Amino acid sequence: MGHLKMLRVVLIVMMVVSSGCAFNDPNLDDYYKQQAAAQSDKQQLNLKLRQHFEASENYYKAGDFVKAEAECLAMLELKPEEEVVLYRMGTIKFRLGQFDEAAAYFERTILRNPKNGKAQYNLASIRLMQADNHFKYYAAMAGKDADLSKVSKLMAAIDKFNRKQDLTSQSESLDKLAGALKK
Known part of the structure; x- marks a missing residue:
């Protein structure tokens, strides 16, 4: 009787694996694609913030407060x-x-x-x-x-x-x- 239960479990696992549900879940693929896109967006945001920040600091040190302000406002649009x-x-x-x-x-x-x-x-x-x-x-x-x-x-x-x-x-x-x- 123990062999019968084991056979059922093996058959169920084989059905799940052969149907692709466990490893090729389209929802899971979408999830990983969304995560990768979000990570890429975050990296781009950080790059833009860093560029605006460096420009703002350079303008500020040079005494060009109007341009420094414009760079800061651009940063605040990205991260309020x-x-x-x-x-x-x-x-x-x-x-x-x-x-x-x-x-x-x-x-x-x-x-x-x-x-x-x-x-x-x-x-x-x-x-x-x-x-x-x-x-x-x-x-x-x-x-x-x-x-x-x-x-x-x-x-x-x-x-x-x-x-x-x-x-x-x-x-x-x-x-x-x-x-x-x-x-």
């Missing part, structure tokens, strides 16, 4: 939330004097990686610059009887931070500025 490119766009926009746009790119960078210290620092610096401008506007528009002593202290602290005078570290300078804001 690439942290390195978002950060570089922030620095490009800053160099072009487009501070709101720079801040937006640094914010997107921080969303991708909250531990990106450079993006955090740059965003804080932009916000301080903007605050300084608002305080100056407020001081110019305030009435003659307005007490501007606190605003003047804040503006001086921001100015000192921006000029980095007598400051030993970024964190210390931010602590000093925060202290000035509390007063």
